[in-house]
Amino acid sequence: MVAAMVSLPKLIHTLSSSYSSTTSKTITRSISNNIITLSKKEKQQLGLVKEKRRTRSDKEFDKDSIIQRYGSSSHIPVMLTEVLDVFSTSSSLNSFVDCTLGAAGHSSAVISGHPELKYFIGMDVDPVAHKMAQARINSVLPSGDSSVKVFTMLKNFRHIKSALIETGEEKLVANGVDGILMDLGMSSMQVDNPQRGFSVLGDGPLDMRMDPQASLKAEDILNSWPDSEVGRILRDYGEESNWRTLQKKIAQARLTGGFHSTGDLLDLIRRVTPAARGGRQGWIKTATRVFQALRIAVNDELKTLEDSLYSCFDSLSPGGRLAVISFHSLEDRIVKQTFLDIVKGGEENVAQGEGCNNDLIKAIDEIKEKEAWIRNVIHGSNGAILTKRPITPSGDEEKLNRRSRSAKLRVIQKI
The missing domain is CATH 3.40.50.150 (Vaccinia Virus protein VP39)
Structure with a gap:
C-alpha cells in the first residue's frame, strides 16, 4: 500500500521529478482528480490532511x-x-x-x-x-x-x-x-440579550461592553475611529479576509448616518458579502468574525488576557x-x-x-x-x-x- 511506504505528496514529487515537464503535469493532474473523491479518513491515511494538534477528551459526558x-x-x-x-x-x-x-x-x-x-x-x-x-x-x-x-x-x-x-x-x-x-x-446571558449587542441573530444597540461601566462601545469604533484602524481590527482580531472591502463600505456608511444598531451593521455585511461565499451561511460567518473583532477591541481582550496570565501565575501557591x-x-x-x-x-x-x-x-x-x-x-x-x-x-x-x-x-x- 502506498501509505505504508511514503506519504502521497512525497510520492507525487518523486514521480514528477522523474519525467518531463509535460508528463509530470499529467501525472499530478490525474492524481489530484482522484484525490477529490477520497474520504477524509482516506486522505488522512495518505498524509494529505494535517492532524489537529490537540487531545480530545475521553471523559463521559452525562x-x-x-x-x-x-x-x-x-x-x-x-x-x-x-x-x-x-x-x-x-x-x-x-x-x-x-x-x-x-x-x-x-x-x-x-x-x-x-x-x-x-x-x-x-x-x-x-x-x-x-x-x-x-x-x-x-x-x-x-x-x-x-x-x-x-x-x-x-x-x-x-x-x-x-x-x-x-x-x-x-x-x-x-x-x-x-x-x-x-x-x-x-x-x-450575554449572547441571548440583544441589548448587549453581542449576537448576530438579533437587533440591538452596538454596545459589546463586557463591563457596562466602561465607556467605549462598538458604535464608537465604527463611527469615529480612523478607517485604517477599523480595517486593522477586522484583519487582526476577526481574521476576516474581506476586511478591505468592509473597511471601505464602513467609511462610506458614515457619510449617510453611520451605525447605531447591530441591524445597521448586519445589513452592510449582507450587502458586502459575495454570494459565492455561501449565501446566507456565508454572511453569518463574516458577521461572526466582524462581531468578534469589535468585541475584542471594545474590551481590549487580548492585551488584558496576556497581562492577566502573568498575574494569575504569580498569584498561585507552589x-x-x-x-x-x-x-x-x-x-x-x-x-x-x-x-x-x-x-x-x-x-x-x-x-x-x-x-x-x-x-x-x-x-x-x-x-x-x-x-x-x-x-x-x-x-x-x-x-x-x-x-x-x-x-x-x-x-x-x-x-x-x-x-x-x-x-x-x-x-x-x-x-
Whole structure:
C-alpha cells in the first residue's frame, strides 16, 4: 500500500521529478482528480490532511446530570468534568479563584466537590451575572456553614492581585492560591440579550461592553475611529479576509448616518458579502468574525488576557494550577505562548530542553502517574505545562452544547 511506504505528496514529487515537464503535469493532474473523491479518513491515511494538534477528551459526558443541574436553557459550563479533574489533585484545594465567574457554573461544582475548601474568590465585570452567581454559590453551601469564606467581586481578572488583597486574608496574599480558572467564553446571558449587542441573530444597540461601566462601545469604533484602524481590527482580531472591502463600505456608511444598531451593521455585511461565499451561511460567518473583532477591541481582550496570565501565575501557591479555556485561535495562541514564556522563557528554550532539573521533572512525572488526564508535559524552571497539546471537549459534549465546539483547555502548574 502506498501509505505504508511514503506519504502521497512525497510520492507525487518523486514521480514528477522523474519525467518531463509535460508528463509530470499529467501525472499530478490525474492524481489530484482522484484525490477529490477520497474520504477524509482516506486522505488522512495518505498524509494529505494535517492532524489537529490537540487531545480530545475521553471523559463521559452525562447529559441528563448536566441538564438537571443547570437546565437546558441556562448557561452550561464548558468542559466541566475536565475542569474538575484539573483541580482534583493529590493535594488539597484550600483556596480557589474563578476569574470569570459568570453564573458560577464551574465554581458551584468546584465548591461542592471540595469540602476542604476554605477560601473562594469569584470575579466578573458583569453585574447581572454577579447576582446569579451569588445565588448559585449560596445554594451549594451547607446551611449555616461558615467554613468557606466566599468573596465575590465586580472586577476584571487583570486585577486578581488587588482582589486577593481586598479579601483581607494575608495568607492568600503571601502564599498564593491553590487553583485559578479562566473561562474566556461568553455566557448565554450575554449572547441571548440583544441589548448587549453581542449576537448576530438579533437587533440591538452596538454596545459589546463586557463591563457596562466602561465607556467605549462598538458604535464608537465604527463611527469615529480612523478607517485604517477599523480595517486593522477586522484583519487582526476577526481574521476576516474581506476586511478591505468592509473597511471601505464602513467609511462610506458614515457619510449617510453611520451605525447605531447591530441591524445597521448586519445589513452592510449582507450587502458586502459575495454570494459565492455561501449565501446566507456565508454572511453569518463574516458577521461572526466582524462581531468578534469589535468585541475584542471594545474590551481590549487580548492585551488584558496576556497581562492577566502573568498575574494569575504569580498569584498561585507552589503546586497551584491555572486552567484556561479559550474559544478562538487568537486567545489560544496567547495562552500557549505565554505559558511557554512563563515556564522557561519561550518556545526556543522549550525546544532545547533548557531550564529544568531532574528533581522537578521527577516531581511532575509522579503527578502524571496519579492523574490519567495528564499526558504530555512541558517542563520548565518555574513550572510545568500539563497540556502540551490543548484538551478539547468530548464528541458527546459538542453535540449537546454547540458553544463548546471551539473550546480548548490548557493548564499550567507552578513549582
